[in-house]
Amino acid sequence: MEEPKKGANLTHRQRQALWTRRLIVDAARTLFLERGYTATTMDAIAEEAGVAVSTVYAAYKNKRAILxxxxxxxxxxxxxxxxxxxxxxxxxxxxxxxxxxxxxxxxxxxxxxxxxxxxxxxxxxxxxxxxxxxxxxxxxxxxxxxxxxxxxxxxxxxxxxxxxxxxxxxxxxxxxxxxxxxxxxxxxxxxxxxxxxxxxxxxxxxxxxxxxx
CATH class of the missing domain: 1.10.357 (Tetracycline Repressor; domain 2)
Structure with missing residues (x-):
């Protein structure tokens, strides 16, 4: 999923998607530091971010993409x-x-x-x-x-x-x-x-x- 360009006029849906991606990235960074990269699952990232695990996979296919x-x-x-x-x-x-x-x-x-x-x-x-x-x-x-x-x-x-x-x-x-x-x-x-x-x-x-x- 491509990030909207900086300075672009975003729709409500685009802003919401961008915010969700930021939540996922912040949650993953926290868990990678606390638990380690290997021990952190996509399910755990979803729980920390407060989103469905399917949302995490839709935004980022795997942990490496989040990294x-x-x-x-x-x-x-x-x-x-x-x-x-x-x-x-x-x-x-x-x-x-x-x-x-x-x-x-x-x-x-x-x-x-x-x-x-x-x-x-x-x-x-x-x-x-x-x-x-x-x-x-x-x-x-x-x-x-x-x-x-x-x-x-x-x-x-x-x-x-x-x-x-x-x-x-x-x-x-x-x-x-x-x-x-x-x-x-x-x-x-x-x-x-x-x-x-x-x-x-x-x-x-x-x-x-x-x-x-």
Missing amino acids: RAIREAWHEQTQARGINEEASRQPDPGRRLGMVARATRRQWETGSAVVAVYQGAAAADREAAAELEQALRGRRAALDRVVGGMEGALRPGLDAARGAAVLRALCRAEVYRELVDESGWTSDEYEAWLSETLEEQLLPRKPSAPTPT
Whole structure:
């Protein structure tokens, strides 16, 4: 079933169908996190969403389709793809890395749980594993493009390949979860830390201000 285009004039039936699909996606995300992907049944998703199981199957043929819808809703909400693409065209290296920090914060602020759901699904479903790998490859490529245009601006001794590896490592979901979920940092603190750390690790040191005499 195709989603109505954003900004389209929807009929009452289309709005109702869209709302039902959102209920199903939200219910599935909750259950996948609580029970795990494998243990969650379509019947359980229907019960959590408050709809008939036939409605769930009509909207999404299987759990994998729901999983895909969860991921797409997350990408639409964060707009991280667009921010990273814009960052790759930003000529100022510091601003470029700051944009990556903002995109990463938005991505994991709403989606670190989505990654955990996908990782659980991938352990039991080969196609889900393939989708996860494809998504991760796309993210790696986007981050590589950010660094690819910075080779002349990177700190001495750091080439684009190693710079991209540093960027990918620091922007991992596990780092966000460790600092924010486990250590109590705010998302603002995480974004500021990431932006500063990316500059420290990737760009030449700024000259120290002269000491007043």
